Amino acid sequence: MSVTATTSVLPTEGPERQRVAEIDDFLRRHPRHHGDGPARLVSADGEEVRVPAQLFDLLREIAAMLARGDGVAVNAISRELSTTEAAKLLGISRPSLVRLLDDAAIPAHRVGSHRRVFLRDVLDFRQRQLEERRRSYEALMRESDTLGLDDE
Structure with a gap:
């Protein structure tokens, strides 16, 4: 970065x-x-x-x-990141990040011919992903309780 x-x-x-x-x-x-x-x-x-x-x-x-x-x-960390830097920060491949940018999951802008993303947007995306994982995990645990499954 x-x-x-x-x-x-x-x-x-x-x-x-x-x-x-x-x-x-x-x-x-x-x-x-x-x-x-x-x-x-x-x-x-x-x-x-x-x-x-x-x-x-x-x-x-x-x-x-x-x-x-x-x-x-x-x-x-700079306020503005290259796609490589943003991907590294998120722990994903650059092609995966580019797909997220193409899908507008993370806002991006161009500086010349290169795409750049703001640090705040990358961190916001990461926070949304963590919250979604937490909600999914909690839903899975509720379903497990409903079905009477346990760790043993």
């Missing part, structure tokens, strides 16, 4: 991992917006800045991963 920067953080151990777990717990217990306004970061000298919801949610996810002992890699 059109990566402009990659930042990686290795898993933490010992006291540092405990501190990350405390931060993870803190972030989970406190909503991004509290009664007195949005979350804020405060520097050692008292300067503070508001934390946008999007960044707060990302910090929460990163803290949870590090608290579990996982490493984290954050990549910048």
